Amino acid sequence: METEGEQLCKAARNGNVDKVKTLIESGADASYFDSDGLTPLMHAAKLGQTDVIRALLEAGAPWNALSPSNQSAGDFAMDSGHQEAFEVLVYAGIQAELILGTIARKTKKSGDSEGDYLVDRVSFSEDKLMDSDSKAVMMAWEKPLMEAHAKAVCSGGGNILNVGFGMGLVDTAIQQYGPATHTIIEAHPDVYKRMLRTGWGKKDNVKIIFGRWQDVFSQLESYDGIFFDTYGEYYEDLREFHQHLPKLLKPGGIYSFFNGLCGDNIMQRISCRKRTSPMCMGWIYHQFL
Ligand SMILES: C[S@@+](CC[C@H](N)C(=O)[O-])C[C@H]1O[C@@H](n2cnc3c(N)ncnc32)[C@H](O)[C@@H]1O
Numbered sequence: 001m002e003t004e005g006e007q008l009c010k011a012a013r014n015g016n017v018d019k020v021k022t023l024i025e026s027g028a029d030a031s032y033f034d035s036d037g038l039t040p041l042m043h044a045a046k047l048g049q050t051d052v053i054r055a056l057l058e059a060g061a062p063w064n065a066l067s068p069s070n071q072s073a074g075d076f077a078m079d080s081g082h083q084e085a086f087e088v089l090v091y092a093g094i095q096a097e098l099i100l101g102t103i104a105r106k107t108k109k110s111g112d113s114e115g116d117y118l119v120d121r122v123s124f125s126e127d128k129l130m131d132s133d134s135k136a137v138m139m140a141w142e143k144p145l146m147e148a149h150a151k152a153v154c155s156g157g158g159n160i161l162n163v164g165f166g167m168g169l170v171d172t173a174i175q176q177y178g179p180a181t182h183t184i185i186e187a188h189p190d191v192y193k194r195m196l197r198t199g200w201g202k203k204d205n206v207k208i209i210f211g212r213w214q215d216v217f218s219q220l221e222s223y224d225g226i227f228f229d230t231y232g233e234y235y236e237d238l239r240e241f242h243q244h245l246p247k248l249l250k251p252g253g254i255y256s257f258f259n260g261l262c263g264d265n266i267m268q269r270i271s272c273r274k275r276t277s278p279m280c281m282g283w284i285y286h287q288f289l
Contacts (some may be wrong), residue, residue, distance in 0.1 A: 003026065004028035007023055007028065008032060011023060012236055015044075017055050020055050023201070033065075036068075041056045045080075047075065048054075048081075050088055052075075063092045063093050063096065074089035074093065075076070097235045122191065128140065128167075140167065140171060146258075149227050149258065153255070156224045158180055158181075158250070158252075159183070159223045159224050159225075160223060160227075161223040161248065163226075165191055166257050182207070184206065185213045187210070195208060211224050216254040222253075223246065223248060224250050225252045226245070
């Protein structure tokens with residue numbers, strides 16, 4: 001005799017939306033894990049059952065649950081080439097993170113219990129930059145990722161902007177492409193001091209802007225390549241930055257960003273390219289690595 005959870009997984013695989021809804025109405029658990037550690041959402045994602053995915057998400061199925069192999073439903077949809085299903089899951093993830101970000105920000109404003117990364121001390125060692133809670137802001141193993149981002153944003157040459165210096169990995173890589181100008185925004189006083197100590201202020205093509213990117217827009221121009229990688233911020237901030245991109249990025253320019261905000265793999269490394277036509281100000285997102 002199949003349990004309700006097993007029936008739900010089966011209905012999800014079969015794309016049987018009515019059955020999925022009936023089972024949920026009668027009390028089946030949308031976040032059920034079967035004996036293989038898979039949820040109904042993962043089963044639906046593997047087979048691109050987009051309508052079932054929508055119904056499950058509406059019923060509160062967790063979009064970011066992970067399988068024993070650390071894959072989310074979005075990863076399964078992506079690996080199986082189900083683009084529409086993948087997009088529905090990414091959208092659900094973004095929505096959830098935006099809401100959580102707003103709540104977290106409000107909680108922080110009212111209690112300020114988390115402290116503020118930008119006013120606390122940071123410490124540097126050879127292979128990492130740590131915040132005052134000993135959490136890694138940046139680690140040396142990320143160098144190949146940063147080199148790949150630098151390659152992408154410098155592929156058109158010209159004027160490059162990087163937001164967030166950290167260990168300077170991406171900026172070191174950007175310098176190797178000899179951009180006409182290389183602007184770096186950095187908000188942490190300790191990181192900024194270290195930049196000056198290590199000679200970044202003396203490089204001919206480098207302009208350092210000390211401050212939060214949110215506060216220094218008046219000093220910015222438009223760029224051929226932009227990279228964004230800050231710390232201690234929320235999806236909301238990232239979204240706000242993205243809203244400025246149509247002005248900051250020249251037509252045909254390349255934008256890329258790194259974030260460690262998301263609980264699974266599908267949104268970690270995404271870059272986007274601004275379309276060249278001024279009539280077409282959309283963004284094309286693609287998997288970066
Ligand atoms: C993860 S690190 C960047 C690592 C860098 N991509 C690299 O290759 O080493 C994030 C950096 O963003 C800076 N930062 C955080 N919030 C910022 C803000 N609002 N504006 C500018 N910089 C910020 C942090 O001080 C830190 O140096």
